[in-house]
Amino acid sequence: MEPQVGSILEGKVTSIMKFGAFVALEGGGSGLVHISEIANTFVEDVHDHLQTGQAVKVLVLSAENGRVNLSIKKALPQQERWAPRPPRPGAGPQARPAAALRPAQPQFQGRVRPEPLPPSGDQDFEDKLKRFLSSSEGKMADLNRSMDGKRGRRRR
Numbered sequence: 480m481e482p483q484v485g486s487i488l489e490g491k492v493t494s495i496m497k498f499g500a501f502v503a504l505e506g507g508g509s510g511l512v513h514i515s516e517i518a519n520t521f522v523e524d525v526h527d528h529l530q531t532g533q534a535v536k537v538l539v540l541s542a543e544n545g546r547v548n549l550s551i552k553k554a555l556p557q558q559e560r561w562a563p564r565p566p567r568p569g570a571g572p573q574a575r576p577a578a579a580l581r582p583a584q585p586q587f588q589g590r591v592r593p594e595p596l597p598p599s600g601d602q603d604f605e606d607k608l609k610r611f612l613s614s615s616e617g618k619m620a621d622l623n624r625s626m627d628g629k630r631g632r633r634r635r
Contacts, residue, residue, distance in 0.1 A: 489505045
């Protein structure tokens with residue numbers, strides 16, 4: 480008999496895998512608690528939260544074709560489920576330096592910072608065009624160099 484969806488049952492952890500834990504249910508049968516349903520925090524290793532043979536309360540999420548999906552975190556009481564995390568040491572707005580609050584300046588990675596153009600009143604058209612072409616060629620070379628790695632070509 481498949482367990483009712485939405486019911487909270489007792490069970491014992493029978494095996495632990497990278498992706499979750501298998502739980503033997505009290506009325507017979509077993510189900511899987513996926514790694515995302517173990518705790519409210521990020522679970523990198525299931526062994527940090529569960530041990531084989533541990534008794535757990537689980538909520539039945541779904542039961543289809545003999546597969547039972549379970550959740551430990553949704554079986555917790557409401558207070559435990561949404562308990563606020565303690566603040567990390569050094570976290571908060573007072574811990575940030577004032578420089579971190581300023582908008583970031585553009586980064587020029589390995590390139591020469593382009594010179595600002597002087598006021599356009601005393602330059603003639605050819606000088607403006609020459610300066611535009613040289614800056615455009617530099618930008619295109621940077622773009623082509625960065626795109627070559629993404630296309631899978633080898634650099635020459």
